[in-house]
Amino acid sequence: MLKLTKKADYGLMALKYLAEHPETPALSAKDVADAYGIPAQLLAKILQRLTKTGLLRSHAGMNGGYALARDARQISAYEVILSIDGPFFITSCTRGAKSCDLTPSCTIKEPLARVNDTIAGVLKSISIHDLADREHSDAAPGRDRQGLVTLTV
């Protein structure tokens, strides 16, 4: 329950890795997979998905690979999860097609929808850059960087 898929996990790791190597023009799926021990074929498909949704730019052939399509600051964890796992919903209803059959009688779907939005907001407030540049975290200048999320049930 409420568990991130490993695919999304891997995707985040890969994007972070790409963000940490801005000098290289492109890194292959195998490069990234080897760096962490992720199954190469699996990661390949994940990166393909991220490419199709526009988060990555790919280049086939030798010395090919993937590179971030945007600045790491402009890519949110939410987008990554969305790309890999599809629409983000914590409840079974709101899942377009075959939802929970007691949707009409349910009285908590509205409040839960708000919780859903809140969590989505948290994810949206996290960028790949945030994951990557951990080292300067404490040495950050006066204005501490922190996302404020308001939750009104």
Added chain:
Amino acid sequence: MLKLTKKADYGLMALKYLAEHPETPALSAKDVADAYGIPAQLLAKILQRLTKTGLLRSHAGMNGGYALARDARQISAYEVILSIDGPFFITSCTRGAKSCDLTPSCTIKEPLARVNDTIAGVLKSISIHDLADREHSDAAPGRDRQGLVTLTV
């Protein structure tokens, strides 16, 4: 991914229902199940779980049933989910026993752990009472009730 189990859903609904009927000494699992169309046997086991974790008080026999063990304000959604679905973790690692085998090389588990805490905080800030008393939401007095959650990746 990141989806609440229906069991937790049902549990929240049931608790809310109990919170809305404070006059009755106890409501049976069947009562609640019929009120929403939840499979009775399934809900029974959920309520038993909630009883075992101390969120509900049960009474067997005729006119028996369940009642909230505490005030609805003192029961958080987090506790409910925890009781029904077990420990709350969005990642596969930190799952005590058989975790992800690339835990050592993973570089995002720490940031994700912080996200985990943030989401847990959101859930903790929601009480059964919040789910139940929806009607006076807009008519609330000056100080608007809203949970502030700080997220520092």
Added chain:
DNA sequence: ACTATATAGGACCGATCAAGTCGCATATTC
């Protein structure tokens, strides 16, 4: 041209887990 490298993507499989059912034991009230 040929080959090595790399992306693109479909088919498939096994393990796990959620959801729900069944059966039986126990407690309580009438």
Added chain:
DNA sequence: GAATATGCGACTTGATCGGTCCTATATAGT
């Protein structure tokens, strides 16, 4: 003692996740 209700474990079914395999295509270097 019958009706009601909790308590609890075993079980079945279906979906989803994690992962593999196989093929097609694109590109760079020799």
